[in-house]
Amino acid sequence: MNELRLPLRCKRCKEVLAYGFERVLLDVESKDPYGDPAFVGEIVCKACGTEGELEPTPDAGRILTSHMMEFLNAARGGRTIARPKVMPAETQLRGKRVGFADGASASSIRRSRSRRAPSVPASTEAGCGSS
């Protein structure tokens, strides 16, 4: 699996275990030392089963920071990382600054719209063009 593995500590049972996430969103303007990370994926403690009580360890903070720098350096250089593991929670969407939740719903709306768009030629269903 292509996932970001982070050591996280459970606030309930204090157990530090590695968790894999598809993506982590950071609030770059947050006062939180780790950028108030929002984990995309299941955040249930593997030890005690408590949900949403995992916090980043200093090691996780370092991993998040290095990924974030990579993302920002790429953006600054005019490049884009195809599937960034760590990205700012606020993102540019069609020229408008939006929060992640808004961006996610907007893009899913756009996706479902294009799926049943009448302008899509029927020939694409035949499987041509899938490189």
Ligand SMILES: [Zn+2]
């Ligand atoms: Zn726990």
